[in-house]
Amino acid sequence: MFKKIGVGFLMSVLLAGLSGCTGVPDKVKPIQGFELPRYLGEWYEIARFDHSFEEGLTEVTATYSMRDDGGVKVINRGYSKEAGTWDEAEGKAYFVESASTGHLKVSFFGPFYASYVIMELDKEDYQYALITGPDKDYLWILARTPSISKNVRAQLLEKATAAGYDVSKLIWVEHGQVDA
Template identity: 65%
Template sequence: MKYLMLVLVIVLAGCSSAPKGITPVDGFQLERYLGTWYEIARQDHSFEDGLSKVSATYSMQEDGGVAVLNKGYSKEENKWQEAQGRAYFVASSDVGHLKVSFFGPFYGAYVIFELDKEHYQYAMISGPNRDFFWLLARTPTISESVKAELLEKARVQGFSVDDLIMVEQP
């Protein structure tokens, strides 16, 4: 997994800006975002190849940043894989735009462009371009109607949703 995260870091190195036309959410409240999120759908990338039961847990660091623990189960290897990282706001802490690193000084974009602001139950995330997309939720599953609505919003924003991986959760 460390090798795969290194590949991600190299791909994303220096790419902490939002994709053109993607606007990070404002009115963001980090304290409400902290905790565990489950991956519902994602674009296919080698660093998550074959992983199911994927989650991301966010917690505060002493330096004001955010500790990130990504975890997924590899059926092929019959074991859990983890990647630990850290994230910092790119600008203001009330804007859902962070830069995240899983290795050294190299950061990639983490752009929250859709968020259930009332309950913080789902979020859509972009990387530095539209080749990176994640649909996250506070629970391992969400209703098909909510998922369809969110994926249509992602399609309208220019993300290719036809080939998304629907993540197997417990």
């Protein structure tokens, strides 16, 4: 998402882009009845699978807003304790299917897109979400607040486990340690 992008990662993005990385992993179904206007705004990253593009980052947020072309502007931001700096990446996202299906394609690198699949969402209040990418190497828990209840955590972990994700690999993101 941010600054530590190595050649290996760029090659994997290139290969993924060439192979069409906008699919949905096995045992995962994008949510239906999705309402983009309710999803827009700031989300806190509660947990994630580790990746080089987010390595060592805390205080991670994702902010979604509308683009002039009808797509979604994505701003991912996190704090590197090691460097003592904030890192930010801007991307864009578009629906893969209908606007009521929680399946988008997102790009932070030119013409290369990857799936952004909302596999669980608090449809009543839009307060938490479980997100995956094109395969089971990607998993995020997002919330409107820097923490979630034990019940919501258990529900999301159960959903991810049932879909075949190894939730023991999740990194739980620190929040509230640094002034924005």
